Amino acid sequence: xxxxxxMHTDVVTLTEDATIKTAIKMxxxxxxxxxxxxxxxxxxxxxxxxxxxxxxxxxxxxSDEHKEDLLKPISTIMERDVFTAHPLDFVEEVSAIxxxxxxxxxxxVEDDKLIGIITxxxxxxxxxxxMGAHQPSSHIEVQVENITGKLSEIxxxxxxxxxxxxxxxxxxxxxxxxxxxxxRVQTMDPRAIIADIEKEGYKVLWPNMPGVIE
Amino acid sequence: MxxxxxxxxxxxxxxxxxxxHPFNHLRLNLTYDLxxxxxALQESQIVAPRIASDNEIALxxxxxxxxxxxxxxxxxLSPGIAANYGLGTEDTPMFANMHEAAALLVGGTLTAxxxxxxxxxxxxxxxxxxxxxxxxxxxxxFCIYNDSSIxxxxxxxxxxxxxxxxxxxxxxxxxxxxAFYDDPNVCTLSIHETGRYLFPGTGHVNEKxxxxxFGFSINxxxxxxxxxxxxxxxxxxxxxxxxxxxxxxxxxxxxxxDSHYYDPxxxxxxxxxxxxxxxxxxxxxxxxYCDGRxxxxxxxxxxxxxxxxxxxxxxxxxxxxxxxxxTGDLPLSWVDYWQKEAPVQLPTTWSDPDNLxxxxxxxxxxxxxxxxxxxxxxxxxxxxxxxx
Numbered sequence: 001x002x003x004x005x006x007m008h009t010d011v012v013t014l015t016e017d018a019t020i021k022t023a024i025k026m027x028x029x030x031x032x033x034x035x036x037x038x039x040x041x042x043x044x045x046x047x048x049x050x051x052x053x054x055x056x057x058x059x060x061x062x063s064d065e066h067k068e069d070l071l072k073p074i075s076t077i078m079e080r081d082v083f084t085a086h087p088l089d090f091v092e093e094v095s096a097i098x099x100x101x102x103x104x105x106x107x108x109v110e111d112d113k114l115i116g117i118i119t120x121x122x123x124x125x126x127x128x129x130x131m132g133a134h135q136p137s138s139h140i141e142v143q144v145e146n147i148t149g150k151l152s153e154i155x156x157x158x159x160x161x162x163x164x165x166x167x168x169x170x171x172x173x174x175x176x177x178x179x180x181x182x183x184r185v186q187t188m189d190p191r192a193i194i195a196d197i198e199k200e201g202y203k204v205l206w207p208n209m210p211g212v213i214e
Numbered sequence: 215m216x217x218x219x220x221x222x223x224x225x226x227x228x229x230x231x232x233x234x235h236p237f238n239h240l241r242l243n244l245t246y247d248l249x250x251x252x253x254a255l256q257e258s259q260i261v262a263p264r265i266a267s268d269n270e271i272a273l274x275x276x277x278x279x280x281x282x283x284x285x286x287x288x289x290x291l292s293p294g295i296a297a298n299y300g301l302g303t304e305d306t307p308m309f310a311n312m313h314e315a316a317a318l319l320v321g322g323t324l325t326a327x328x329x330x331x332x333x334x335x336x337x338x339x340x341x342x343x344x345x346x347x348x349x350x351x352x353x354x355x356f357c358i359y360n361d362s363s364i365x366x367x368x369x370x371x372x373x374x375x376x377x378x379x380x381x382x383x384x385x386x387x388x389x390x391x392x393a394f395y396d397d398p399n400v401c402t403l404s405i406h407e408t409g410r411y412l413f414p415g416t417g418h419v420n421e422k423x424x425x426x427x428f429g430f431s432i433n434x435x436x437x438x439x440x441x442x443x444x445x446x447x448x449x450x451x452x453x454x455x456x457x458x459x460x461x462x463x464x465x466x467x468x469x470x471x472d473s474h475y476y477d478p479x480x481x482x483x484x485x486x487x488x489x490x491x492x493x494x495x496x497x498x499x500x501x502x503y504c505d506g507r508x509x510x511x512x513x514x515x516x517x518x519x520x521x522x523x524x525x526x527x528x529x530x531x532x533x534x535x536x537x538x539x540x541t542g543d544l545p546l547s548w549v550d551y552w553q554k555e556a557p558v559q560l561p562t563t564w565s566d567p568d569n570l571x572x573x574x575x576x577x578x579x580x581x582x583x584x585x586x587x588x589x590x591x592x593x594x595x596x597x598x599x600x601x602x
Contacts, residue, residue: 025352042372108370135414135415136347136354136355136388136413136414136415137413137414138254138411138415138416139412162304163303163304164303186302186303186305187303187305187413188305188347188355188413188415189304189479190238191479192304192477206480207411
């Protein structure tokens with residue numbers, strides 16, 4: 001999946017001469033945490049976050065002092081080195097940028113122009129969808145040897161039973177000779193499939209708990 | 215006004231996918247017979263279900279979906295299109311006249327609703343209903359039309375009633391929840407096995423509704439292998455606090471009975487005892503808060519021989535205040551008659567044997583976890599009640 005499919009295109013922006021006061025108002029009104037700063041050609045030149053604002057605001061104990069500071073332009077507080085992404089980047093790549101740099105949003109830039117924005121929340125929503133957890137499904141975990149072709153062998157069993165797979169994840173096992181395949185499948189009654197998988201000699205890790213059900 | 219009515223006809227058994235399917239409405243016959251053999255069901259208490267009209271079904275479902283179900287029942291829906299509507303799958307295969315069969319189950323619940331809302335009876339039960347996985351435009355999890363959602367919308371439109379829906383099926387009541395997710399006049403409470411492994415996978419404690427409906431969807435996902443005491447602690451606490459908070463005009467309970475240890479599709483470890491307690495509290499609270507208005511529907515329950523007949527009979531016996539019948543032996547006539555059909559040994563007593571299952575490892579942790587989940591689920595209600 002590429003970023004273009006999940007990014008927001010109606011981006012709230014400011015120019016660098018806007019005041020800090022305006023930025024505060026926009027963050028509050030739009031219930032957002034980041035405002036990209038652009039020039040007259042829609043080129044991205046910086047970003048203002050709620051954290052920058054917090055640092056610039058007077059303490060609540062002195063809220064009546066230095067009010068004139070809020071009239072300074074945002075160019076005095078904005079971040080100029082901004083991580084950006086391209087609309088054709090993959091969701092995984094972009095997630096890794098969030099993960100590595102501990103940031104909350106990425107402006108999306110094409111031809112040097114700002115065309116969208118993506119936040120941590122969007123990534124999280126996408127992740128839930130990628131895991132298939134938003135569609136009615138049952139969860140099956142199968143332990144397989146860590147060699148080629150195992151996924152397709154298990155998938156063939158689902159195919160035979162005409163059951164749709166909503167998502168597949170491949171987890172590492174403690175024993176590196178094995179992998180755990182985690183499926184969410186569109187059925188309320190996975191018993192027949194589980195029996196088939198076991199008949200083929202695989203170990204079904206769930207549903208099955210030692211000592212509780214056979 | 216009658217104390218209670220029992221919606222039933224043999225025709226409800228026409229909702230049948232195939233012989234091997236786990237959803238089998240022969241359960242209705244088994245329950246009906248058990249009540250007959252106890253002499254606890256009078257002719258005057260039985261009301262035949264009506265067939266829901268297309269317009270009634272369209273209170274919840276898309277017109278195209280209804281047309282697709284009709285076509286499927288006549289063998290005129292191609293597998294490709296059917297799949298888009300959740301039809302023709304292993305869970306909800308197509309069968310002849312499936313629209314008529316599903317519309318009859320919906321009509322049964324509407325019959326129950328009208329009896330109660332028009333004050334012909336205080337309570338009403340339609341065990342053929344409770345198909346809580348049905349979506350606006352898609353069949354899911356053995357459910358074609360969602361009778362409970364339709365009944366709730368019908369009560370909203372026709373009687374302007376505030377409805378509390380309580381779902382104790384082991385599977386999350388997803389279809390009903392999503393249908394009223396943003397509606398502040400319908401409160402849904404679902405207690406179910408966590409969706410971590412079990413279908414449909416939803417029903418997290420943080421699914422609380424959206425917009426104006428925020429706070430009116432309540433989910434308590436309990437851990438796999440939850441036993442009676444923990445289940446009932448969660449049930450009793452949440453139901454009482456939710457009804458006190460929401461103050462409904464009418465109670466609709468979905469009585470899936472698949473939390474039992476014997477149930478082949480789920481992983482909870484309840485015994486038959488919880489099915490005595492569940493309707494008891496519903497009954498009590500219906501009188502306390504809703505002037506007695508209580509509609510009960512069926513739902514899941516896939517051990518149809520050993521669990522469902524006893525558990526469902528208990529709801530009716532509670533409704534008519536005959537709970538003293540729920541002790542000792544089951545009528546011998548019933549056991550003898552059905553044992554010939556059953557592939558398993560039928561129970562002969564109302565209670566389950568002691569040592570129904572081996573001790574559950576980690577019982578204490580499971581109980582504690584469920585308690586924490588309960589606290590999270592009720593947090594917003596408790597906060598709001600404090601501020602009042």
